[in-house]
Amino acid sequence: MGLxxxxxxxxxxxxxxxxxxMVVRDKTREIGILMAMGMQRSRIRRVFLIQGVFIxxxxxxxxxxxxxxxxxxxxxxxLIPIDPSIxxxxxxxxxxxxxxxxxxxxxxLVIATLAPLYPSLQAARxxxxxxxxxx
Amino acid sequence: xxALVVARGIRKVFAGGDGQPLEVLRGVDVxxxxxEFVAIVGSSGAGKSTLLHLLGALDTPTGGDIWLDGSRYADxxxxxxxxxxxxxxGFVFQFHHLLREFSALENVMMPLLIGGASPRKARSRAExxxxxxxxxxxxxxxxxxxxxxxxxxxxxxxxxVHDPNVVLADEPSGNLDHANAERLHEIFxxxxxxxxxxxxxxxxxxxxxxxxxxxLLLEDGRLxxxxxxxxxx
Numbered sequence: 001m002g003l004x005x006x007x008x009x010x011x012x013x014x015x016x017x018x019x020x021x022m023v024v025r026d027k028t029r030e031i032g033i034l035m036a037m038g039m040q041r042s043r044i045r046r047v048f049l050i051q052g053v054f055i056x057x058x059x060x061x062x063x064x065x066x067x068x069x070x071x072x073x074x075x076x077x078x079l080i081p082i083d084p085s086i087x088x089x090x091x092x093x094x095x096x097x098x099x100x101x102x103x104x105x106x107x108x109l110v111i112a113t114l115a116p117l118y119p120s121l122q123a124a125r126x127x128x129x130x131x132x133x134x135x
Numbered sequence: 136x137x138a139l140v141v142a143r144g145i146r147k148v149f150a151g152g153d154g155q156p157l158e159v160l161r162g163v164d165v166x167x168x169x170x171e172f173v174a175i176v177g178s179s180g181a182g183k184s185t186l187l188h189l190l191g192a193l194d195t196p197t198g199g200d201i202w203l204d205g206s207r208y209a210d211x212x213x214x215x216x217x218x219x220x221x222x223x224x225g226f227v228f229q230f231h232h233l234l235r236e237f238s239a240l241e242n243v244m245m246p247l248l249i250g251g252a253s254p255r256k257a258r259s260r261a262e263x264x265x266x267x268x269x270x271x272x273x274x275x276x277x278x279x280x281x282x283x284x285x286x287x288x289x290x291x292x293x294x295x296v297h298d299p300n301v302v303l304a305d306e307p308s309g310n311l312d313h314a315n316a317e318r319l320h321e322i323f324x325x326x327x328x329x330x331x332x333x334x335x336x337x338x339x340x341x342x343x344x345x346x347x348x349x350x351l352l353l354e355d356g357r358l359x360x361x362x363x364x365x366x367x368x
Contacts, residue, residue: 033232036193037246037293038221040214128193132232 020119032131048120056112138166146198161356177353225294284315
């Protein structure tokens with residue numbers, strides 16, 4: 001179970017890094033323009049950090065709510081029927097362990113904080129002259 | 136020294152495609168005084184834009200020194216250079232380079248907001264300058280909703296909104312038709328005089344160069360003063 005959660009978290013981290021790297025690439029010229037107008041590199045870094053953390057927070061919140069609702073619905077509506085002559089029960093139950101849920105939420109929040117670090121550093125390190133000329 | 140921006144012995148060497156060093160600027164001296172309009176002309180690839188980037192503290196020279204209003208660029212760290220760009224420099228690029236997600240008004244407010252001005256103060260000043268460039272009725276429009284001439288006038292407003300000491304313009308009318316270019320030059324000249332801003336403009340446009348106080352020719356990595364635009368080869 002722990003391994004599955006770990007792998008899901010790794011995939012999520014790659015998604016955040018990939019999305020933000022694409023955003024940095026897409027906004028390269030704009031970053032150069034802001035630098036030409038005197039925006040500090042630390043502020044540019046912060047913009048992308050905040051965006052990454054925001055994506056992570058929204059994803060964690062949505063994932064938590066959807067997971068709990070889906071689990072409860074599966075239990076209440078007996079949505080996954082199984083053969084009772086083999087398994088002794090007529091539906092597959094979902095066991096929601098609060099500690100597991102908390103661990104997943106905590107891991108997601110850690111990823112949301114760490115994953116945007118690299119793309120935001122990339123954005124802040126751009127050379128303004130190259131960035132302005134970027135097509 | 137009453138010049139606002141002074142560059143002495145500027146050299147810039149790039150690594151060429153064949154690995155050999157390519158010396159684009161070979162000891163360039165240039166200065167601009169308050170309210171002065173300096174045009175830099177030269178063939179494509181002569182290093183005009185490179186010189187402008189160096190004067191704008193966007194790039195560092197291989198040799199030589201640049202001062203702006205007493206600040207020596209070599210003494211500034213990245214934070215100091217960014218502050219200098221924000222407070223004392225304005226840029227106009229050939230392709231307007233407005234931020235596409237923001238309205239004309241928000242684009243013009245941007246240098247002031249970056250500098251820490253309150254949104255109300257920034258808005259009021261941006262509205263004033265946009266009116267000065269004839270865009271009072273287009274403030275809420277995004278760049279894509281403006282014509283080429285309007286986009287460049289908006290870029291001029293953005294370059295002047297924070298009362299910079301020096302505006303650096305790279306082919307500001309290079310992408311415009313004759314009528315729009317003429318209108319942009321008119322506005323640019325009038326506002327630069329009004330705001331007592333030194334303007335260094337890189338251009339191929341003889342008409343614009345002809346209106347400058349001084350015309351400098353960049354050739355073989357060196358700047359020479361040209362007596363008139365007719366003397367430009």
